[in-house]
Amino acid sequence: MGNVLTIILQRLTLGLLTLLIVSIVIFVAVNLLPGDFAQSILGQGATPEAVASIREDLGLDQPMVTRYFDWLGGVLRGDLGTSFAQANFASFTGTDSGATTVAQQIAPRFANTMFLAMITAIIAVPFSIFLGVLAALYRNTVFDRATNIFTLSSISSPEFFLAYILILFLAVLNPIFPSLSNIFEGMPFGERVEKSMLPALTLTLVVTAHMMRMTRAAIINLLASPYIEMARLKGLSPMRVIVKHALPNALAPIINVIALNLAYLITGVVVVEVVFVYPGIGQLFVDSVKIRDIPVVQACCLIFATAFILLNLTADIMSILSNPRLRHPK
Amino acid sequence: MHGISRRGLLQTGVAAGVLGLSGMPLRAQTRGGKLTAGLSGANTSDSWDGRTHSDLFMIASAHGTVFDCLTEVAADGSLKGELAESWEASADAKTWMFNLRQGVTFHNGKSFGADDVIESLQMHVAEGAKSAAQPIVAAISEMTKVTDHQVQFTLANGNADFPYLMSDYHILMFPAGQIEEAIANGIGTGLYQVQSFDPGVRMVATRYADHYKGDSAGFFDEIEYIAINDNTARMNALMTGQVDAINRIDFKTEALLRANPALRIQEVTGNQHYSFPMLTDTSPYDDVNVRKALKYGINRQEMVDKILLGHGQVANDTPIGPANQYYAADMEQLEYDPDQAKFYLQQAGLDSLNIDLSASNAAFEGAVDAAQLFQSSAASGGININVVQEPADGYWSNVWLKKPFCACYWSGRATEDWMFSTSYEAGVPWNDSQWDEKDSARFQELLITARAELDSEIRRQQYGEMQQILRDEGGVLIPMFANYVQAVNNRISSPDMVGNLWQMDNARMAERWSVA
Numbered sequence: 093m094g095n096v097l098t099i100i101l102q103r104l105t106l107g108l109l110t111l112l113i114v115s116i117v118i119f120v121a122v123n124l125l126p127g128d129f130a131q132s133i134l135g136q137g138a139t140p141e142a143v144a145s146i147r148e149d150l151g152l153d154q155p156m157v158t159r160y161f162d163w164l165g166g167v168l169r170g171d172l173g174t175s176f177a178q179a180n181f182a183s184f185t186g187t188d189s190g191a192t193t194v195a196q197q198i199a200p201r202f203a204n205t206m207f208l209a210m211i212t213a214i215i216a217v218p219f220s221i222f223l224g225v226l227a228a229l230y231r232n233t234v235f236d237r238a239t240n241i242f243t244l245s246s247i248s249s250p251e252f253f254l255a256y257i258l259i260l261f262l263a264v265l266n267p268i269f270p271s272l273s274n275i276f277e278g279m280p281f282g283e284r285v286e287k288s289m290l291p292a293l294t295l296t297l298v299v300t301a302h303m304m305r306m307t308r309a310a311i312i313n314l315l316a317s318p319y320i321e322m323a324r325l326k327g328l329s330p331m332r333v334i335v336k337h338a339l340p341n342a343l344a345p346i347i348n349v350i351a352l353n354l355a356y357l358i359t360g361v362v363v364v365e366v367v368f369v370y371p372g373i374g375q376l377f378v379d380s381v382k383i384r385d386i387p388v389v390q391a392c393c394l395i396f397a398t399a400f401i402l403l404n405l406t407a408d409i410m411s412i413l414s415n416p417r418l419r420h421p422k
Numbered sequence: 423m424h425g426i427s428r429r430g431l432l433q434t435g436v437a438a439g440v441l442g443l444s445g446m447p448l449r450a451q452t453r454g455g456k457l458t459a460g461l462s463g464a465n466t467s468d469s470w471d472g473r474t475h476s477d478l479f480m481i482a483s484a485h486g487t488v489f490d491c492l493t494e495v496a497a498d499g500s501l502k503g504e505l506a507e508s509w510e511a512s513a514d515a516k517t518w519m520f521n522l523r524q525g526v527t528f529h530n531g532k533s534f535g536a537d538d539v540i541e542s543l544q545m546h547v548a549e550g551a552k553s554a555a556q557p558i559v560a561a562i563s564e565m566t567k568v569t570d571h572q573v574q575f576t577l578a579n580g581n582a583d584f585p586y587l588m589s590d591y592h593i594l595m596f597p598a599g600q601i602e603e604a605i606a607n608g609i610g611t612g613l614y615q616v617q618s619f620d621p622g623v624r625m626v627a628t629r630y631a632d633h634y635k636g637d638s639a640g641f642f643d644e645i646e647y648i649a650i651n652d653n654t655a656r657m658n659a660l661m662t663g664q665v666d667a668i669n670r671i672d673f674k675t676e677a678l679l680r681a682n683p684a685l686r687i688q689e690v691t692g693n694q695h696y697s698f699p700m701l702t703d704t705s706p707y708d709d710v711n712v713r714k715a716l717k718y719g720i721n722r723q724e725m726v727d728k729i730l731l732g733h734g735q736v737a738n739d740t741p742i743g744p745a746n747q748y749y750a751a752d753m754e755q756l757e758y759d760p761d762q763a764k765f766y767l768q769q770a771g772l773d774s775l776n777i778d779l780s781a782s783n784a785a786f787e788g789a790v791d792a793a794q795l796f797q798s799s800a801a802s803g804g805i806n807i808n809v810v811q812e813p814a815d816g817y818w819s820n821v822w823l824k825k826p827f828c829a830c831y832w833s834g835r836a837t838e839d840w841m842f843s844t845s846y847e848a849g850v851p852w853n854d855s856q857w858d859e860k861d862s863a864r865f866q867e868l869l870i871t872a873r874a875e876l877d878s879e880i881r882r883q884q885y886g887e888m889q890q891i892l893r894d895e896g897g898v899l900i901p902m903f904a905n906y907v908q909a910v911n912n913r914i915s916s917p918d919m920v921g922n923l924w925q926m927d928n929a930r931m932a933e934r935w936s937v938a
Contacts, residue, residue, distance in 0.1 A: 127816030134552075135476065135818050142552050143819065149550075167843030197466070256654070263662045270665040272460075272655070274648050276624055311700070369650050369659070371623045376674045379622060 096412055097417075100405065107401040114397045115167075115390060119160050122386050128152060129176045129384040150176050163390065172198075173387040175380070194391045198373065202395065205365075205372035206276060208295070209357035211288050217303065217350055224307025224346075229334055231312060243301035250338040255294045255367040262290060273368040291368045295361065299353040306349040310342035344411035351407030359396040452635070455937035456644040457914060459926070460656045460665035464649030466622035470608040472594035473546060473553035478669055478925050483625045483647055485591035486929040492520060492539065492588040492595065493929060495836050497921040499745055501586055505534065505595055505611060515580035515874045520588075522571040526634050528597045528604075529615045531532040536567040541598040555592035557843075557850075583837040591929070608779065613640030613933055624648050627932075628931075641936035660685065663676025667935075669925045673731040679909050689907045691735050692922035693743035693834020693841070695900050696786045698796070699854035702861050702897035704826040706777070710861075710895050711770035718762040719800035722901040728795060731787040733905040739896050741832060741841050742887040743903050745922045748838050748885035756889070756893060763803025774804045780821050784814035785829035786904070789916030793829060823854055830854060831904075836923055838885045839873045846892070855897030865891045913938055 130146035147153045151162070166173050172194040223243070227236045246254060265269035269289045279287070310332055314320060323337045324330075362374035369375075373392055380388035412418045463477030485491065494504040494588045503509075526534040544714050547560055557801045564576040577584065587593075595611060596604045603609065608616035613635060614627035625647045629640055648665060650656040650857040653672045661682065670678060671687065679685055700707035700716070707713060722736040735744070738756055742749050767775055781793035790811055797807040812821045812828075821828050835841035843850065848858030848866050850891065859866050865888055872884035892898070908923045910916060915938035921928030929937065 125815060126813045127819065131816050131819040145550070145552065175467070259658055259662075263658070267662060270664055271658045271662045272648065272650075274624060276618070276620060367653050367655055369648065369652070369655050371620070375622075376466055383465070383467065385467070411837075 096409060099290045099412070100237060100409065103401075103405045103408070107398075107405070111394060111397055114393060115164070116160070117165070118390055119156075119386065122381070122384060122389055123156055125384065126317070127384060129386070133177065134384045136357070150179055159210050163379060163387065167394075172391045175388045176385045177383065177388075180215070184421050194387050197388065198376065198391055198395070199279065201371060201373045201376045204370065205358060205361060205374065207275075208288055208291055208361065208365075208370065208372060209354065211285065211292045212295040212357050213354055215292060216299050216353070219296065220300040220303035221307050221346065223300070224304040225311065225334055225339065227304065227308040228311035228315070228338075229330055231308070236308075243304050246297040247299075247301035251298055251363045252367050257291070258290055258297075260294075260296055271368070273370040275371065288370070291361075291364050294364050294368075295357060298360075299356060302353055303346070303349050307342070307346050310345045311338045314338045314341055318417060340414075343414045347410045347414065348407045351403045351410070355400045355403040358399040432581065451641050451915070451936040452938075453641050453901050453936070454485060454643050455641075456580065456646065457642045457667070457932060457935060457937075458646045458665045459649065459667040459669075459931065460648050460650040461926070462649075462651045462653075462656065463669075464622050464651060468621040469605060470619070471591045471605045472596075473551060473555065475591055476554065478929060479625075479647065479649055481591045481924065482926055482929040482931070483627075484594055484608075484610070486926075487614045487625075487627055487645055487647075487932040488608050488612040488616055489594040489596075490612050491590070491593055493521075493585050494930075495586070495589050495921070495923055496918045497917060497927065497934065498837075499747065499921075499923070501589065501908070504589070505539075506585075506588070508654075509585050509899055511582070511584070511876065513876070515582045515584070515876055516577050518575045518577070518584050519568070519618045520573045520575065520585075521571065523634060524571050526611055527632070528609050528611050530597065530600070530604075530609050532597045532600065534595065534597075534611055535570045536573045537598040538595055539573050540565045540567060541601065542594065542596045545596070545601065546593065552558050552590060555590050557918065558587045558590060558593070578838055579870075582874060582876050583838070586837045587840060588835065591924075614642075614645050617644075624647055635933075639933045640806060642932065660911065661908055663911065666914045667908065667926070667931065669906075669908045671907050671909050673733060673907070676731075676907075684912055686912060687907065687910050688734065688916065688920055689905050689926075690920055691743070691905050692745040692902050692924070693741070694830075695737055695743060695832055696729075696789070696792070696902055696904055697741075697742055697830045697832065697854075698793075698899040698901070699822075699830050700897050700899070701826045701856050703856040706770070706772075706775065707826060707897065709770045709894070711766045712772075712775065713895065713897060715763045715766035715770065715775065715803060715805060716800070716899060717756055718759045718766065719803040719805050720796050720899060720901050721758040721799040723758070724799065725792055725795055725901045729792045730902060730904055733907050735903045735905075737900040737903050738893045739898060739900045740892040741834060741845065741898070742838055742885065742889055742902060745836070746838055746841075748882050748884045750889045753886070753889060753893065758797075758799060760803035761802050763800070763805060774806060776806045776808070777827055778808045778810050778825070778877045780810045780812045780825040780828040782812040782814045782817045782821065782829070784812075784817035785822070785852035786831040789829040792901075823852075830911045833924065838888075839869070842869050842888065843873070857897050861897065862891050862895060910935075 130143045130152060134142050151159060163173060175194050175197055223239055227239050259271045262268050270287055271290065273287045273291050275284050277288050313339060313354050320333060320337060323333045361372060362378060365372045365374035366378060377392040442624035461479045461482060463668045467912060468480050470484060472484055475484060492504060492506040496502050496503055505523055505526060509518055511518050522536060528534060532682050546552060547556045561578055562575050563578045566574045568574050583743050597609060608619055613630060613633050615630045617626040617628055619625045627645045629643050633640060650659055654830045656668045657672060657675055660668045679687060700713065702708055717739060726734045726736055736755060738753055771861045779793050783790045785790050793809040797809055822830055835844060845852045845854060846857050847869055868884050868888050872881055875881045908926055914935055916927065916935045
């Protein structure tokens with residue numbers, strides 16, 4: 093087991109380095125975009141004096157390197173800063189008391205995104221493994237082909253298109269689910285689930301193909317091995333052969349793909365959230381990029397990057413743990 | 423046609439007839455129910471601070487629902503008192519006495535009076551405050567509390583429109599001494615009291631039981647505004663019945679909305695206009711003949727048809743629109759005429775003209791297309807326009823007011839003077855054509871005299887002349903007024919006359935609409 097711990101430590105260290113690089117890239121990229129916070133918040137009212145006064149208030153008149161290290165210093169102390177928008181309002185009212193920090197601003201949005209990811213995962217993971225197993229069992233039949241065509245065409249379509257198709261069939265023609273997922277704090281759980289159903293189904297369509305195809309391929313790959321032949325010769329039913337004998341050995345690659353897709357559910361929801369007006373972190377991210385609110389953009393990116401790193405790490409560890417040969421290396 | 427019984431139809435028919443005869447509004451407005459609207463223009467940086475409001479979501483939430491101003495522009499464009507009951511001016515329109523409504527309370531129970539007015543106005547000129555209403559308040563040289571419910575304003579220069587300016591959606595009335603708290607929690611004197619507000623997501627308010635407007639306004643029990651910035655999502659929400667009303671419908675899918683019998687489309691022409699300002703202090707636009715050539719080189723009707731898809735009206739290079747009191751509707755319309763364009767080019771001593779036109783869809787939806795249409799219509803007049811597509815980001819800082827010829831939009835103003843003094847008075851920061859005495863001393867002179875003129879007939883002549891000057895010589899090409907187009911579910915009833923100053927019945931649907 094010491095082996096696993098070393099890997100975890102190594103990966104976490106590398107992960108921190110990745111986060112640092114991500115933060116630099118994002119910081120530079122956002123600064124390269126034309127316009128800055130002062131200009132975009134003032135819009136048509138961007139007189140030179142007003143722009144200068146906002147820049148001065150927010151420290152945007154400082155050189156980029158200084159601003160980056162100020163921000164980094166804050167993050168190392170666990171302070172993600174105050175969003176420009178909030179700080180700007182605070183300067184209006186004259187006090188800092190009303191300003192919310194980036195962390196406070198992101199927390200409820202992040203919780204919403206996690207909620208959606210969770211619902212999607214609950215639907216998508218069993219669904220795609222089930223489909224994958226069935227496709228392996230009835231490989232090269234009409235069922236297999238149909239499943240493949242369906243999942244591949246849904247992964248190949250843009251998300252907003254899938255979203256509108258679902259809205260058309262499940263909200264407009266057959267009003268089963270609401271097309272607007274405006275969940276809010278204090279909404280009863282049942283209603284929350286109902287409102288999140290269409291975005292969850294859209295995301296399910298997006299992630300199913302990958303997991304289902306991997307399940308199918310991994311199982312089929314094993315079906316040629318001698319021990320499967322043995323099981324068949326014993327007279328076991330095909331279903332039992334696949335679920336009891338093939339699946340456990342195929343888990344490592346499947347878990348890997350599941351983890352990758354879960355990461356996607358957190359980081360890739362931007363479009364789906366905008367289409368369904370779901371108040372998650374993706375919407376906040378889009379809004380913040382629009383007004384060049386760098387502290388919020390940075391924090392969102394860090395969260396996305398962390399999700400990717402942690403889920404990838406989990407995938408590797410799970411595949412080690414699920415494989416006795418890796419668990420007990422010679 | 424189910425849902426309406428014959429008896430029900432007869433009853434409402436008779437009732438409507440009776441009401442029609444007695445001269446009362448045709449639609450009796452029922453109390454109760456809820457209005458859910460999907461509105462664009464929301465942002466996570468929104469707050470209850472009126473000084474920062476610039477787009478529909480917060481204007482409808484604050485100005486239209488939770489807060490009040492001193493005065494209010496009615497749907498027909500006339501001015502009526504809101505928190506001010508009446509007002510009178512001195513003969514030079516310099517001193518204004520406002521009599522405030524008595525017995526009004528804020529949602530936290532504090533009673534409303536003169537101190538609240540003075541402090542709420544001072545917010546806009548406070549040190550470091552970046553209020554869009556700063557120029558309005560800065561023009562007040564002195565505010566005096568005469569009694570608890572009387573305030574006297576002394577202006578630096580006479581302004582007959584001063585009460586109109588007090589209806590500005592930025593100038594909300596906050597409780598004195600508790601302004602920070604009021605900004606944090608949304609405490610106003612409006613018809614509805616905030617229940618929950620999640621910036622960029624949603625606002626819910628319920629009817630304030632003991633409101634001074636009584637039974638004459640605010641018919642819903644509850645208001646919910648949902649932030650839907652995405653056009654298609656807003657359409658979907660309305661089509662699937664999750665919201666009762668949406669603003670800014672997408673013209674491309676308008677036919678779908680029209681085909682739905684449960685919905686109706688509201689369309690009003692107001693002062694919102696799309697423009698192409700030229701800097702009159704820069705060559706070649708400093709030559710009035712070049713400007714005239716361009717005025718004849720633009721095909722206005724084609725722009726209304728193709729850019730607005732018919733949802734607008736041709737304009738005459740003046741920013742004064744149908745929602746203004748002194749709009750010169752009968753002024754002769756400038757028409758597309760390439761020969762005239764050539765003629766004025768010759769007058770300017772030119773055979774042909776090569777110019778750059780900067781455009782981006784940040785200026786208005788379809789601005790780049792409009793610039794290209796302009797390019798092709800102007801070509802027959804010997805004017806070669808090179809369309810420069812600018813990035814949308816930073817357009818207002820880097821292009822507008824900087825490039826000599828660009829695309830722009832204005833939502834217009836309630837009064838002529840307000841519009842002119844925002845963008846046509848010599849030296850003001852938003853003067854996007856650098857229009858001043860060098861172009862027309864007469865215009866600037868009229869601007870000052872008309873401002874202090876209390877006689878409405880004289881003002882009509884003065885503003886008429888100013889519109890004529892702008893049409894003939896002005897530095898801003900204004901080809902079209904763009905309509906406000908919104909859609910409403912038939913579950914909700916709205917008055918026959920809907921305000922045209924701003925989207926969604928001047929953003930006052932919570933006050934004026936009711937359950938059908």
